[in-house]
Amino acid sequence: MLTPARNSRELRSTSSNPFYIPRVKTKAGTRAFSVAAPTVWNSLPVSVKSEGNIVSFPRRLKTYLFNAAYPP
Incomplete structure (x- = not known):
């Protein structure tokens, strides 16, 4: 159900393994698992x-x- 994001050129952010977020x-629709x-x-x-x-x-x-829930 998850699709890796594809870029036409090499970016620094590709090392973070982002996933494609479909438009809704x-x-x-934003609560769907695929989003x-x-x-x-x-x-x-x-x-x-990593x-x-x-x-x-x-x-x-x-x-x-x-x-994140209880910052110092």
């Missing part, structure tokens, strides 16, 4: 997304979300 016409999932993934910092280990990814994600 309605407010309800919401790539939006959330693209908004994550590279430090969370973790190659499946065990440490949830830990980094949890830390990021906790810090």
Whole structure:
């Protein structure tokens, strides 16, 4: 359901592995998985997304979300 974003030229942002976000016409369409999932993934910092280990990814994600909800 997720499509990698394709650029016609090499950009610095390609290292962050962005996903294509389809255009929608309605407010309800923004809540669809095909729109919401790539939006959330693209908004994550590279430090969370670039973790190659499946065990440490949830830990980094949890830390990021906790810090976003309760800033110091």
